[in-house]
Amino acid sequence: MPLPIRSSCAGLLFVVFMGTAHAADPAPLRTELTLTHIATDKWRADYVFAEPVTAIELGPQIGTYRKQAWRLLTNGVDLVVQDNNESLRSNKPLTQLSVEISRYSNFELDQYAPINHFSDGGADFYLGFLYGSLGQSEHKRDMAVTLHLQGLTGETVLAPSKPGADLAGYAYFGPSKPARMGNANVIIDPLAPAWLRDTIADTTAKVSQFYEQAFQRKLTDTPLISVAMIGFDGEPGSISIKGGVVGGGVVYRLQGRGLMEDHPKRRAFMAGLVAHEMAHVWQNNLARGGIGENDxxxxxxxxxxxxxxxxxxxxxxxxxxxxxxxxxxxxxxxxxxxxxxxxxxxxxxxxxxxxxxxxxxxxxxxxxxxxxxxxxxxxxxxxxxxxxxxxxxxxxxxxxxxxxx
Structure with missing residues (x-):
């Protein structure tokens, strides 16, 4: 997959990438996709296709996410579920399609969280669930997407380092500005306790610099590490940590009463987790090759x-x-x-x-x-x-x- 091209202008971020297609398949279809943060807990996804299509095949069903949080704004388009796969289907060919997406907090096992919400109103929005193959007569075509991200007035909007059909990543929308730690940008939920902030900051700075020296290469882009706090509920001592490396960055979703308790073992565990995920960033720090589907x-x-x-x-x-x-x-x-x-x-x-x-x-x-x-x-x-x-x-x-x- 070619490396993404990223630029920014007046708060609007563009990410260009090509879908993956085999040589014998039809060429990817150019698609403009604009994701706009239209209200505190609402986004609108606007698709513009270079040629008429009749469907977007979105892949496996993600719990109730699309059924519950998506509202189709284009007449004649329905969300269809078949064999546990979801698609948007139109009763006639179209070149434009719009969807409104509302707040969604559920997390499905073995799936990326669709949206991670921060206590200050910020959000990590997973872009991968917006992509799919396009239906056109009897053919299916990959998307060749130009992605535009637009935030609320004065809002920070950050695109993933390496978005793509198979590595979509999270876009951040919110009031926080990333802090530079080592060779990474970091956004930590204001609700995070001091011990957790200190551990993440110290580990990220030291380990990322070690990896740069150890592997004798700089990162091709600056990864974003974002940490969302879901709450401190649950049993005493309990900690739930979800997330990992996606789109060239690292996303965490933390929850549990145990996060309120500073302890050397918790610091060691969190430091090891941060260093492990940063190792994955370096494993992927290549123009080509790297991690495959096997082993x-x-x-x-x-x-x-x-x-x-x-x-x-x-x-x-x-x-x-x-x-x-x-x-x-x-x-x-x-x-x-x-x-x-x-x-x-x-x-x-x-x-x-x-x-x-x-x-x-x-x-x-x-x-x-x-x-x-x-x-x-x-x-x-x-x-x-x-x-x-x-x-x-x-x-x-x-x-x-x-x-x-």
């Missing part, structure tokens, strides 16, 4: 291994804390019988594999980044083995103790 243990176990090296090198984890973290993962993998095909195995057993290689995680991933970008290959076990065969054996303990200046 999730490489991505997740690799992020755990990279994270732990960063936490050691920056001093966020003491050597004892880092060793305890590693041993916990190794034991978990032993209990899972080294199965890298199940969810927790992606993390624990993926980490165990990276921990066992004769190259330490940082130089190995540095080589993987270079090889992937040079060859346009996705990360894979065969790539790792090829790199290991080409590198002279080194003392792993010595690599692990290396501190970048």
């Amino acid at each position: 999730p243990w490489i991505h997740e176990g690799g992020a755990e291994a990279i994270m732990l090296e960063a936490m050691r090198a920056t001093g966020i984890f003491t050597e004892e804390m880092a060793d305890q973290y590693a041993q916990k993962l190794l034991k978990e993998c032993d209990d899972l019988k080294d199965d890298v095909t199940i969810y927790r195995g992606f993390y624990a057993c993926g980490f165990k594999r990276f921990n066992s290689y004769p190259m330490a995680p940082v130089p190995l991933w540095r080589a993987m980044l270079t090889r992937s970008e040079d060859s346009d290959e996705s990360y894979s076990e065969s790539m790792i083995q090829a790199i290991l065969r080409e590198q002279p054996a080194t003392q792993k303990a010595q690599q692990h103790s290396e501190h970048l200046q």
